[in-house]
Amino acid sequence: MNDASHWSIFLNAALVNNFVLAYFLGICPFFGVSSKLETAVRMGGAVSFVMLVASVCAFAINLLLDLVNAPYLRIISYIMVISSTVQLVEMLMKKLSPATFRAMGIYLPLITTNCAILGLALFQTNRGYGFTQAVIYSLGAGVGFALALVLMAGVREKLELNEVPDLVKGTAAALVVAGILSMGFMGFAGLGR
Amino acid sequence: MATKQVTPTDEFVKGLWRDNPVFVQVLGMCPALAVSNTAMNALAMGLATTFVLLMSGLSVSLLRNFIPREARIVSFICIIATFVTSVDYLIMAISLELHRALGAFIALIVVNCLILGRAEAFASKNRPGRALLDGLGMGIGFTLALLFIGVVREILGSGSIFGFAVLPDTFQTWTVMVLPSGGFFAMALWLLIVNRLKQRETEAAKQTKRALS
Numbered sequence: 001m002n003d004a005s006h007w008s009i010f011l012n013a014a015l016v017n018n019f020v021l022a023y024f025l026g027i028c029p030f031f032g033v034s035s036k037l038e039t040a041v042r043m044g045g046a047v048s049f050v051m052l053v054a055s056v057c058a059f060a061i062n063l064l065l066d067l068v069n070a071p072y073l074r075i076i077s078y079i080m081v082i083s084s085t086v087q088l089v090e091m092l093m094k095k096l097s098p099a100t101f102r103a104m105g106i107y108l109p110l111i112t113t114n115c116a117i118l119g120l121a122l123f124q125t126n127r128g129y130g131f132t133q134a135v136i137y138s139l140g141a142g143v144g145f146a147l148a149l150v151l152m153a154g155v156r157e158k159l160e161l162n163e164v165p166d167l168v169k170g171t172a173a174a175l176v177v178a179g180i181l182s183m184g185f186m187g188f189a190g191l192g193r
Numbered sequence: 194m195a196t197k198q199v200t201p202t203d204e205f206v207k208g209l210w211r212d213n214p215v216f217v218q219v220l221g222m223c224p225a226l227a228v229s230n231t232a233m234n235a236l237a238m239g240l241a242t243t244f245v246l247l248m249s250g251l252s253v254s255l256l257r258n259f260i261p262r263e264a265r266i267v268s269f270i271c272i273i274a275t276f277v278t279s280v281d282y283l284i285m286a287i288s289l290e291l292h293r294a295l296g297a298f299i300a301l302i303v304v305n306c307l308i309l310g311r312a313e314a315f316a317s318k319n320r321p322g323r324a325l326l327d328g329l330g331m332g333i334g335f336t337l338a339l340l341f342i343g344v345v346r347e348i349l350g351s352g353s354i355f356g357f358a359v360l361p362d363t364f365q366t367w368t369v370m371v372l373p374s375g376g377f378f379a380m381a382l383w384l385l386i387v388n389r390l391k392q393r394e395t396e397a398a399k400q401t402k403r404a405l406s
Contacts, residue, residue: 022373024227028306031222072282075300076274083267112270115223115304122297167392171219172384179377186372 006136009129013140016191019116020148021182026116030149031174035160040153042100044146046093050085050111051120051145055138057081058121059131078121083112116145151181201326208330214307215338216387221307225339226376228298232355235343237291238298239336241280243329245302246311248276250328253316260317269312270303277302307335338383345379346370 004012019025026047033043061077090108093101101108111117120141124134155177164173214220224242229235252272253260260268281299285292292299302308311331316324347353350370352360369375 024223024373024376025301027222027226028220031219072278075278075281075303076271079270079274079303080267083270113304113306113309115301118304119297119301122300126297167385167388172381172388175377175381175384179374179381182372182374182377183369186374 004133006133009133009136010140010143011191013137014144014147015185015188018144018148018185019119019141020145021178021185023119025119026114026145029110029114030152030178031171032110034149034152034174035156037150037153037157040149041146044142044149046089046108047111047114047116047145048139048142050082050089051117051138051142052135053085053089054078054082054117054121055124055134057085058124059134062125074122074125078118079112082117082121086112116141148181152178155181201323204323204326205330208327208332208334209337210334212331213334213338213387214331215335215342216383218307220310221305221335222380224298224301224305225335225342226373226380228295229339229343229346229376229379230350230371231347232340232343234291234294235339236336237284238295239332239339241284241295241299242302242305242308242335243332244280245273245276246308246328246332246335247325249273249308249312250316250324251321252276253312254319254321254324257317265317266309266313269309269317273308273312274303307331341383342376342379345382346375350375 013019017023020027020030029043029047034040058078058081061081062074065071065073065077086109089111090101093108120138124137129137152174156174159173159177168176208214212218215222215225221242224238228238249269249272253269256268256272277300280302281292284295284299311328315327319327344354347355348359349367352358352364352366367375370379
């Protein structure tokens, strides 16, 4: 059991150890979906939601695995839970809001292979968070992911309007921007824990 | 084992340079950035990924006629997760220290898009021999890319390679290279170099074409 306070867990996940900029989790969607602000916001929302559901499921599964004493099944069962959650979210979105569903396109199923979500499930297990702590942690991680994505999209939209040498265009420019953003987030070190 | 239309060497070599997973296809970025702060971590991560690539490629290729199309992604992920779990325990058995340094990133090999991508695009359509060669080429390409990034970060960040000091004590180490943002910068640097080389290649090809016509 971990005794960190809820507030510090939230701050830690969202800012100090931001999932994208400090742990390098979910880099693929971070570069793939961050060229437009609008899609970035939607993607951030979808990932946060899947994170929350996956975190709750992972907590339950971990209890079960501890009960039958089978820690070696952890990775397989977590990834299965995550893919079914994504499937569920996909079906829900299709039913409730077809327009958003179409806008998300290929990126929705790709959340399955987003390492931020599996990473979240594994970290919360490793740190021995309790139920409320795990939920707060997943909320913080989701907010942090969405924040990084939106910040990045904002910078990249401005970057489109500037003249960039052909050599640097695309991923290389995005990497440098991400590096500078990550340096900025280092300023939060010391907040929380 | 392999058929003779595309030479087996081609399948192997393409992963090293032309289709290098990290620098050209930009796949598997998360581990490439996260565990490349020292050359040793980069090497270990590369080898672990290569092992999973090889074994999952072989299994997917052997089972390709038994896996129904609709359930293929789930089956692939299951196969990959099995091998990742074994690698996880293997590394823990070999060196607990290394296991601690790599942390959750060994388990996260499961969601490395490179492995699922190769299973889907190559291993599920080719014979086991070819799938093995492809996996080996991609794995070595991935390991090399990780090593390149790791070496730059370790030399600039701590003044050493594989833990051996190479720069004089008077060298002021760039702490930023060991920190997360250094990963982004080192990767951007290598991408620029690769882009420049590719650009030169296409320019040279254009020139020879012009000379011929």
